[in-house]
Amino acid sequence: MYYTVEPGEAEEEFAxxxxxxxxxxxxxxxxxxxxxxxxxxxxxxxxxxxxVLPSWLSEEDVNxxxxxxxQKGFTGGLNYYRAMDLTWELTAPWTGLQIKVPVKFIxxxxxxxxxxxxxxxxxxxxxxxxxxxxxxELVVMEGVAHFLNQEKPEExxxxxxxxxxxx
Numbered sequence: 001m002y003y004t005v006e007p008g009e010a011e012e013e014f015a016x017x018x019x020x021x022x023x024x025x026x027x028x029x030x031x032x033x034x035x036x037x038x039x040x041x042x043x044x045x046x047x048x049x050x051x052v053l054p055s056w057l058s059e060e061d062v063n064x065x066x067x068x069x070x071q072k073g074f075t076g077g078l079n080y081y082r083a084m085d086l087t088w089e090l091t092a093p094w095t096g097l098q099i100k101v102p103v104k105f106i107x108x109x110x111x112x113x114x115x116x117x118x119x120x121x122x123x124x125x126x127x128x129x130x131x132x133x134x135x136x137e138l139v140v141m142e143g144v145a146h147f148l149n150q151e152k153p154e155e156x157x158x159x160x161x162x163x164x165x166x167x
Contacts, residue, residue: 007082013043014074023065024051030145032115056151104137104163106156108144
C-alpha cells in the first residue's frame with residue numbers, strides 16, 4: 001500500500017516524520033523515477049537513519065525552510081498534485097501547441113522528473129524538439145537532482161546568463 005494524495009493522509013505522514021526530516025529528504029533525494037512511498041516505510045523513513053547534508057545544503061538552509069513550512073504546512077504544495085486532473089482539463093485547449101520562443105532547457109541527470117520512465121526518450125528522441133522547435137540548447141547537468149539552482153548555483157547562473165546574452 002502506498003500513500004496517496006488524499007487530503008490529510010500525506011499531511012499526517014509529514015507531521016509524524018517531522019518538518020525538518022521531510023524537508024531534508026526532499027532536498028537530498030536521489031531516487032530515480034516517480035516518487036512512490038510505501039506506507040510501511042513512510043516518507044521520513046526511520047528516524048534513526050541519519051541524513052547527511054551535501055556540501056550545497058547547510059543546516060541554516062534546512063532551518064529556514066522548516067520555519068516557513070511550520071508556519072503554513074505542506075497542504076499548498078500537496079494540493080498541486082491533488083489538482084493534477086483539473087490542471088490537465090484546464091490546459092486541454094493548448095494540447096499539441098508548440099512553444100515558439102527561444103529555449104535553453106537545463107535539467108539534472110538525477111532529477112526525479114528526468115529519470116521518470118519515458119522522459120529521457122522524449123527529450124533526446126525528438127519529441128521535445130517537436131514541441132519546442134526553437135530549443136537552442138539542452139543541458140543535462142551531471143550529479144545534480146531537482147534543485148539545480150541550489151546544488152550548482154554558479155554553473156546554473158552561468159548557463160542562464162550565457163543564454164540571455166544571445167539576445
